[in-house]
Amino acid sequence: MKKWTLSFLTLALVLVLAACGNNNAKNNAANNSQSSEGNAAQTEVETPAEPVKLVVGATVPHADILKFIAPKLKEEGVELEVVEFTDYVQPNVQVFEKQLDANYFQHQPYLDDQNKQNNFDLVSVVGVHVEPFGAYSKKYKSVDEIVDGAKVAIPNDATNGGRALLLLEKQGLIKLKDGAGISATKADIVENPKNLKIIESEAAMLPRQLEEVDFALINTNYAIEASLNPTKDALFIEDKDSPYTNILVARPDNKDSDAIQKLAKALTSEDVRTFINDTYAGALVPVF
Secondary structure, X not given: OHHHHHHHHHHHHHHHHHHHHHHHHHHHHHHHHHHHHHHHHHHHHHOOOOOEEEXXXXXXXXXXXXXXXXXHHHHOOXXXXXXXXXXXXXXXXXXXXXXXXXXXXXXXXXXXXXXHHHOOOOEEXXXXXXXXXXXXXXXXXXXXXXXXXXEEEEEOOHHXXXXXXXXXXXXXXXXXXXOOHHHOOHHHEEEOOOXXXXXXXXXXXXXXXXXXXXXXXXXXXXXXXXXXXXXXHOOEEOOOOOOOEEEEEEOOOOOOOHHHHHHHXXXXXXXXXXXXXHHHOOOOEEOO
């Protein structure tokens, strides 16, 4: 009887110990699982997000400004790729077709005309700078030297052509009919006292035509590309209060995105203001 009792007690003790062992194993497994989940969650938080890539089209000098802010944007999680163009047509086409995320090269009147002509719906995000439009010559040092019958080349696109004619009018070289404005064409000239022969040409080609004409009205970006200094080399130039602000342009579907807004903020930062003033010495004027 004593042996049976001892055996029973021994068996009970073994069962109790086994149960405790199972509970400890379950607790350890649960703790390990929670620890793993906690580590995984911590790892997920600590892993930096993939940078958002923005592909932006630009001409010179806009491309240089974008390259200047690229390192700062990278710190904010935006990888900026700058695609340089030498014309004014493709940057808008490619934004509309979503080959580019945005562009930076044009003013609002030009964008309005392109939207109208091509059924685009591109929108301005922010204004950055003005590029005073100027006249350049290999022959003349002042407006007073312009002779009767002089050949003058102007851009052949609607808004920049009108802008050139308005600048000629401001110099007293021609007179346009009342209300012609930015959409003025040669047909709107009502007085031409010097009988200027006005030649229309693609904007990008104008610096190369300076040897063939007496003077040409050239957009600042193309003047800079041709190593012309607008503040020193221009025969005459728009006032610094020119209304033709160069803008960052995007689409309605992405203009409010975090990446585009970070780009807009960077383009209107004090660092960019300093960069523009120091680099271009009046050829570009910040508007922000």
